[in-house]
Every structure is written in structure tokens, then in C-alpha cells.
Amino acid sequence: MRVIDPRPLPPGVLAAFLDLLGPERAAEVRAAAVRIARGLDGGTLWHVNSTPRGGGVAEMLHVLVPLYRALGVPCRWAVVDGDERFFDTTKKLGNLAYGSTEPADRLGAGAADDYxxxxxxxxxxxxxxxxPRDVLLLHDHQTAGLVPALSAKVAAVHWRCHVGVDTPTEGSAAAWAIMAPLLDRADGVVFSVAHHVPAELAGHRVAVVPPVIWPFAPKNEPLPDDATRVLLDRAGLGSGPVPGNVVADGxxxxxxxxxxxxxRWDRLKDMHGVLTAFAESVPDAHLxxxxxxxxxxxxxxxxxxxxATCLDAWRALPLPTRERIRLVCLPMDDLDDNARLVNAVQRAADVVVQKSLAEGFGLTVAEAMWKSRAVVGSAVGGIAAQIDHGRTGLLxxxxxxxxxxxxxxTAVTGGAVDGTALGDRAHEDVRRRYLPDGDVLATAGLLTWEIT
Structure with a gap:
């Protein structure tokens, strides 16, 4: 276990955020923060997940923890550690919760006990x-097993699930057979998408709270043109030579x-399917x-x-097709640098795609929408909740x-659909629905259980 201490908000950023919200929403978020601090009564709001970097939860916590602190709420962040066996088990457990029925995702004998x-x-x-006055918000399947051991030591434990499946499967049933009994002592459970709440948790208090993005994060803030050019060169999308972290032919x-x-390079994100679709059926455009x-x-x-699966598929393409497709591996040693690279890449895109086979929420969709990009996404999980087909994106x-x-x-890249109009409407929708004041209001509700 490690305690993570993210950097505080830079000077002036809280005021800029409140200005972005406008007077009414700013007053609401300040009042909610006061309610949280009073409800804690000297305690601390803890977020607990399984990694300090990589993935949407970690990115959110690098924003939410400093934001809560800036609003006067005592807030801390802890990460559970584990060896390869532990993370192999939690990866399979997550895949099962997403509905996987792949034999490779079945948990072996003793895996649940070891977890x-x-x-x-x-x-x-x-x-x-x-x-004893602390409140825990535990994130995802990697932390579900903490509930029985910690529920009696703090004022409240809430477990938050960012994964799920639109239609239950034998795999998801297997995952909930393990996790649901562990949550019996949770004071509440939180899901990103309403229909991801499984029948196994029917007796629990349930809140539906979408994840949020931070407009002032390196991943989402406006970029100067000169910085964008440098970043795109580093990502292999500029005019310079192809860097070593990029697989491309020219x-x-x-x-x-x-x-x-x-x-992520993940079966459920279906990068391989995106590559195949472009190679076979998307003319002219680059990917x-x-x-x-x-x-x-x-x-x-x-x-x-x-x-490696994507790399093998790329190598097997004929040269003219291969020249239109590139695989980009971004460094993770500097999170801000990584985020700026993603920022530049998304802003350079004519269309951002997210062809997930299953999805908890899909923060990359909201991030691209914030940048006024046209988005094409699978109608699964939270992607379907974010995109209004034909108005703010395509499903x-x-x-x-x-x-x-x-x-x-092709409808976007070929001009049959007005990508600029889609992007403009998408930006406004994110400003209205997916900024962090929503998380603060929801947390205030959890402490008094005003959320239903």
C-alpha cells in the first residue's frame, strides 16, 4: 500500500474553474464541499485504487484529490500494491465483469483466495x-476485497465500479459471484452507468455517478501551435522523422x-478491429x-x-495500406508529458474513434468531445450515454x-457528415454534464445519501 500525494492545483486554477462553471454552479459546488467537510467531522475522504498512473481512474484522482483539497475538503489517495499474480487475477476479474467468456479469463483454482x-x-x-471518522471510496474490482476488512474501522465505505456489461453473461455472473459477497458491508455502491448495476447487488444502496474530465489538465488545456508541432513530431504524426516509439512506414x-x-492495448478496446476496418474499408484516411x-x-x-497482436497485423498489411496506419506507444514516465502528447494527437485528428467491445464509461470520448472533435464510438456502456447519435457524435x-x-x-472523413458541427455540440455537452462539480455534488450526496 502506498499513499499518493498529487500536486496541488496551480495558483488561479480553482478560480478559473469556478468562472467556467458560472455563478450558479460555482455556488452549488462550494456549498457541496462545505457539506462534505461537515459530514466528515474531522475525518478524511480517502480514494483507493490500484495504480497511480495509467487509465481513467488514476487520471481522475490526480485531479479530484487536489480539487477537493482546494475546496476545503480533507482528501487523500492510497494505492494497493500487488505482484504479477495479483494483477493477473484482477485483470481476469475485470474482463469477466465486462462480460468476457474467453477461457483465458477464467480464474484458476485458488486465484480468488489468493486475491x-x-x-x-x-x-x-x-x-x-x-x-474512525474517515470515509473510503474504493475503486473497481482490484479493491472490492478491502471492504470486509475495513468497514468496521471507518465511518463509511463506498465501492465505486467503473466497469460493467450491457447484457449479463456467464462471465459477468462469475465475476459478481466473487465480488458481490465482498460488498455486503459496503455503505453504498456507485456505478458509472445505470444499467451496469448487476442483479447480484439489488439489495444495496446504489448511486449512478459518471466520471469527469478536467479542462485545465495537460490532456485537455489549449495548446500553442508551436508546442503542438513538437508534440506531433514526437508522436510520429508530424513532418519529422518517425521516432523510435512509433511503428510506421514513413x-x-x-x-x-x-x-x-x-x-490501452487491450482486447476490449479492440485496437486490432480498428486496424482491420481501416485496412479493408476506409480509403484515403490515415489511422x-x-x-x-x-x-x-x-x-x-x-x-x-x-x-504484439496489432504489430503482427500491421506487418502483414500490403505496403500501400501499411503506410496509412501507425502504432504509437507513448512514454509513461512523465504523466504530464504523456497527457500533452495525447492532447496534441486528439486535436490533430479529424475524427476520434473508440470502438470498444465493452466499456465502463470511456473518458477518452469525453476528452475528445471537449476538444470539439467528431467522435465515432461503439454504442456500449458509457459511450452510448455520452454521445447523442447524429448530434454530438456517431454511434x-x-x-x-x-x-x-x-x-x-468515412462519413466524417469524406465530408458526408459535418464533423465540425458535431464537435461544437459535443464540447458544450461535456461542459454541461462531465465537469468535476458533478463529482463533488455526488460525494456530498453519498455522505448524507441524498442520491437515489
Whole structure:
């Protein structure tokens, strides 16, 4: 177990955020922060997850913890550690919760017991820094096993689930058979998408709270033109030579439309399917598949495999097709640098795609919408909640439909759909629905259970 101490908000940023919200929303968020601090009554609001970097939860916490502190709420962040076996188990557990029925995702004999035994050790360490008035917000399947050990040591424990499946499967049932009993002592459970709440949790208090983005983060803030050019060169999308972290046959044609998917190298993100659809059915446009350095995310042990799958598929393409597609591995040693690279890549795109096979929420969609990009996404999980088809983006009904996906992308890159208008409406929708004041209001509700 490690306690993470993220950097505070820079001077002036809180005031800029409140200005962005406008007087009414600013007053509401300040009042909610006062309610949280009073409800804690000398305690601390703790967020607990499984990694300090990589993935949407960690990115959110690097914003939310400093924001709560700036608003006067005592707030801290802890990360559970684990070895390769622990993270292999939690990866499979997450895949099952997403509905996977792949044999490779089945938990082996003793895996669940080892998972619980490890979290008991993590809980013992965490208990040493907790107080009786503290409130815990535990994130995702990596932390579910902490609930039994910690519920009696603090004022309240809420478990927040950022994953889920639109239609329950044998795999998701197996995941909830393990996790649901662990949550019996939770004071509440929080989901990103209403229909992801499983029947196994029917007796629990449930809140639905979407994740949020931070407009002032390096990933979302406006970029000067000169900085953008440098960043795009480093990502292999500029006019310079192809850098070592990029797999490509020569420089990108700057006059060709550019489509980008930014996500982990993960089966459920279906980078391989995006590559196949472009190679077979999207003429003229260029594609960048952008993910982290596969070796840099310790809680996701499958990244190297899925990157290698994409690499093999890319190598098998004929040269003219291969020249239009590139694989970009972004460094993770400096999170701000990584975020600025993603920022530049998304802003350079004519269309941002997210062809997930399953999705909890999909923060990359909201981030691209904030940048006024046209977005094409699978109608799964939170992506379907974020995009109003034809108004703020385009939705693919069947995420396995490669031809249908290609048609939607081509509609934007070919000009049949006004991507600029989609992007403008998308930006305003994110400003209204997915900024962090919503999380503060929701947390105030959790403490008094005003959320239903």
C-alpha cells in the first residue's frame, strides 16, 4: 500500500474553474464541499485504487484529490500494491465483469483466495493510517476485497465500479459471484452507468455517478501551435522523422484525413478491429492507434500481448495500406508529458474513434468531445450515454460490425457528415454534464445519501 500525494492545483486554477462553471454552479459546488467537510467531522475522504498512473481512474484522482483539497475538503489517495499474480487475477476479474467468456479469463483454482489474502495484507497497512471518522471510496474490482476488512474501522465505505456489461453473461455472473459477497458491508455502491448495476447487488444502496474530465489538465488545456508541432513530431504524426516509439512506414501525409484511437492495448478496446476496418474499408484516411508503453502499466499485464497482436497485423498489411496506419506507444514516465502528447494527437485528428467491445464509461470520448472533435464510438456502456447519435457524435450499434464502423468514419472523413458541427455540440455537452462539480455534488450526496 502506498499513499499518493498529487500536486496541488496551480495558483488561479480553482478560480478559473469556478468562472467556467458560472455563478450558479460555482455556488452549488462550494456549498457541496462545505457539506462534505461537515459530514466528515474531522475525518478524511480517502480514494483507493490500484495504480497511480495509467487509465481513467488514476487520471481522475490526480485531479479530484487536489480539487477537493482546494475546496476545503480533507482528501487523500492510497494505492494497493500487488505482484504479477495479483494483477493477473484482477485483470481476469475485470474482463469477466465486462462480460468476457474467453477461457483465458477464467480464474484458476485458488486465484480468488489468493486475491482476498493479498487484500487482507493491504487492508492491514491501510488501517494504520485511517481514522474512525474517515470515509473510503474504493475503486473497481482490484479493491472490492478491502471492504470486509475495513468497514468496521471507518465511518463509511463506498465501492465505486467503473466497469460493467450491457447484457449479463456467464462471465459477468462469475465475476459478481466473487465480488458481490465482498460488498455486503459496503455503505453504498456507485456505478458509472445505470444499467451496469448487476442483479447480484439489488439489495444495496446504489448511486449512478459518471466520471469527469478536467479542462485545465495537460490532456485537455489549449495548446500553442508551436508546442503542438513538437508534440506531433514526437508522436510520429508530424513532418519529422518517425521516432523510435512509433511503428510506421514513413511520415504521415498531412493532407490526408486523420483518425485516432487513444486507449490501452487491450482486447476490449479492440485496437486490432480498428486496424482491420481501416485496412479493408476506409480509403484515403490515415489511422493512428495510440496507447501507452506496454511495459509501463503494472496492473494491466495483457498490454504487451495485445500490442504484439496489432504489430503482427500491421506487418502483414500490403505496403500501400501499411503506410496509412501507425502504432504509437507513448512514454509513461512523465504523466504530464504523456497527457500533452495525447492532447496534441486528439486535436490533430479529424475524427476520434473508440470502438470498444465493452466499456465502463470511456473518458477518452469525453476528452475528445471537449476538444470539439467528431467522435465515432461503439454504442456500449458509457459511450452510448455520452454521445447523442447524429448530434454530438456517431454511434456504432454493433461493435463487431467492421464495415458499419468504416462507413461511419468515412462519413466524417469524406465530408458526408459535418464533423465540425458535431464537435461544437459535443464540447458544450461535456461542459454541461462531465465537469468535476458533478463529482463533488455526488460525494456530498453519498455522505448524507441524498442520491437515489
Amino acid at each position: 482476498l489474502a493479498h487484500l487482507e495484507l493491504e487492508a492491514a497497512q491501510l488501517a494504520g493510517v485511517l481514522g 511520415p504521415r501525409d498531412p493532407d490526408a484525413p486523420l483518425a485516432v484511437q487513444v486507449s 493512428a492507434l495510440v496507447g501507452p508503453d506496454p511495459a509501463a502499466i503494472p496492473d494491466d499485464v495483457d498490454q504487451a500481448h495485445w500490442f 456504432l450499434d454493433d461493435p463487431h460490425d467492421l464495415a458499419g464502423f468504416a462507413d461511419l468514419v
